[in-house]
Amino acid sequence: MKNEAIRILQKKNKAILESWMKFQLLDEGLREDLMSNDDLRSQSEELLSALTSNLNDNNIEDAKSMGFEQVNDILASVSISRAKQGFSPRETGNYIFSLKNALLEILQQEIKDPQELYMQSIKIGKLIDSFSIDTFETFLRGREDVILRQTDEITEISTPVIQVWDGILALPIIGTLDSARTQVVMENLLQKIVETGSSIAILDISGVPAVDSLVAQHLIKTVSATRLMGAECIISGIRPEIAQTVVHLGIDLSNILTKSTLASALKTAFTMLQLQVTRKNVTNLN
Amino acid sequence: MVVLNKELMTIVREVDVIPFRNRLKEHAVKIGMGLVNQTKIITAASELARNMLKYAKGGKVTLEVISTGRENGIRLTFKDQGPGIANIPMAMKDGYSTAKSLGLGLPGTKRLVSEFNIESEVGKGTTVTVIKWKNG
Ligand SMILES: Nc1ncnc2c1ncn2[C@@H]1O[C@H](COP(=O)(O)OP(=O)(O)O)[C@@H](O)[C@H]1O
Numbered sequence: 560m561k562n563e564a565i566r567i568l569q570k571k572n573k574a575i576l577e578s579w580m581k582f583q584l585l586d587e588g589l590r591e592d593l594m595s596n597d598d599l600r601s602q603s604e605e606l607l608s609a610l611t612s613n614l615n616d617n618n619i620e621d622a623k624s625m626g627f628e629q630v631n632d633i634l635a636s637v638s639i640s641r642a643k644q645g646f647s648p649r650e651t652g653n654y655i656f657s658l659k660n661a662l663l664e665i666l667q668q669e670i671k672d673p674q675e676l677y678m679q680s681i682k683i684g685k686l687i688d689s690f691s692i693d694t695f696e697t698f699l700r701g702r703e704d705v706i707l708r709q710t711d712e713i714t715e716i717s718t719p720v721i722q723v724w725d726g727i728l729a730l731p732i733i734g735t736l737d738s739a740r741t742q743v744v745m746e747n748l749l750q751k752i753v754e755t756g757s758s759i760a761i762l763d764i765s766g767v768p769a770v771d772s773l774v775a776q777h778l779i780k781t782v783s784a785t786r787l788m789g790a791e792c793i794i795s796g797i798r799p800e801i802a803q804t805v806v807h808l809g810i811d812l813s814n815i816l817t818k819s820t821l822a823s824a825l826k827t828a829f830t831m832l833q834l835q836v837t838r839k840n841v842t843n844l845n
Numbered sequence: 846m847v848v849l850n851k852e853l854m855t856i857v858r859e860v861d862v863i864p865f866r867n868r869l870k871e872h873a874v875k876i877g878m879g880l881v882n883q884t885k886i887i888t889a890a891s892e893l894a895r896n897m898l899k900y901a902k903g904g905k906v907t908l909e910v911i912s913t914g915r916e917n918g919i920r921l922t923f924k925d926q927g928p929g930i931a932n933i934p935m936a937m938k939d940g941y942s943t944a945k946s947l948g949l950g951l952p953g954t955k956r957l958v959s960e961f962n963i964e965s966e967v968g969k970g971t972t973v974t975v976i977k978w979k980n981g
């Protein structure tokens with residue numbers, strides 16, 4: 560015998576959709592700028608029919624069962640796309656919670672026996688709760704994807720190589736210097752050395768929060784690569800607390816030219832290129 | 846010794862280290878730790894978190910603010926369920942690395958903190974606990 564609730568829900572598809580839409584549109588936070596009401600409706604219709612048509616006696620208590628693949632797929636794509644479009648968790652949550660309200664409302668109208676109504680409501684409630692949890696997990700994963708992509712983009716754009724003087728390049732590094740970042744830094748730097756024919760590169764690490772042994776190893780590697788290109792590399796922006804920490808860690812930077820500030824590194828670079836910066840003699844000008 | 850604050854964070858990816866380091870810094874600043882000691886504990890934490898990621902595919906770190914009454918400090922416990930370390934005295938030697946890196950993470954960390962303890966069982970995992978006192 561078919562479960563009573565299933566029979567009702569399949570028969571009342573249309574009424575459920577109307578009531579679900581009504582609940583969704585009730586939410587004052589719903590933003591039409593992100594999705595038109597028509598799109599929302601067709602998305603809801605698709606999900607509802609996937610749910611009711613696949614619902615049977617065997618899977619009503621198991622949201623993960625094979626029969627619900629289609630439902631899970633639709634929910635996953637809905638929550639991923641909502642995450643990327645900038646929907647809030649509240650809006651996404653309301654989408655699925657209002658479906659529960661609509662389903663329970665229909666059951667209440669159709670089932671007269673209170674005992675039966677209670678049993679069926681609990682079953683449907685549990686099923687939708689389980690879908691809700693998956694929806695939130697997928698939504699969060701969608702948000703994380705967005706963040707990771709932004710991180711990659713920031714890595715790309717935040718390693719500019721600046722030509723500060725004829726023959727002198729400067730590369731300010733801001734943020735964590737992980738392996739991926741070092742690769743980008745090194746490639747940019749080496750390429751720019753070739754392009755500009757520069758002979759000195761200044762790597763400024765004032766914006767690096769911590770210099771641990773891996774960061775140090777990356778710095779040493781970058782310096783070696785620069786030297787292989789026939790250029791000299793100066794590391795600047797080593798704050799006193801970082802210098803102390805690096806020494807305690809046991810890292811040997813004695814083979815590397817280090818300066819505390821970018822200005823003093825530039826001064827060293829000028830000396831190496833036998834350039835002299837002098838102040839104009841003001842008294843001779845009048 | 847009393848624990849004034851306790852937080853548990855999971856580290857399974859390189860990006861997880863950033864919020865952890867920020868929380869650590871917040872607490873260090875809050876107890877009035879100086880810039881040098883802040884930098885030392887943050888660097889030590891960075892080494893241990895990296896080891897956990899690199900050798901044990903991640904793990905958990907407990908961040909605690911502790912007090913003896915006379916002195917406040919920060920205690921970090923890094924716990925992983927990785928392969929473990931067979932020869933701890935060897936791993937604690939400067940320059941020893943099974944990964945062709947500098948081999949300074951563990952011995953360097955020990956020099957940067959006030960108290961250092963490592964326990965490891967092959968096949969079970971590794972737990973490293975460090976304390977940095979505010980003026981230590
Ligand atoms: N959490 C860990 N789990 C398993 N092995 C570890 C762990 N931490 C460190 N090791 C081992 O100890 C060695 C030394 O670690 P470390 O001093 O940080 O140097 P490095 O990371 O440069 O190799 C590592 O090469 C690795 O074999």
Ligand SMILES: [Mg+2]
Binds near residue numbers: 892895896949951
């Ligand atoms: Mg290490």
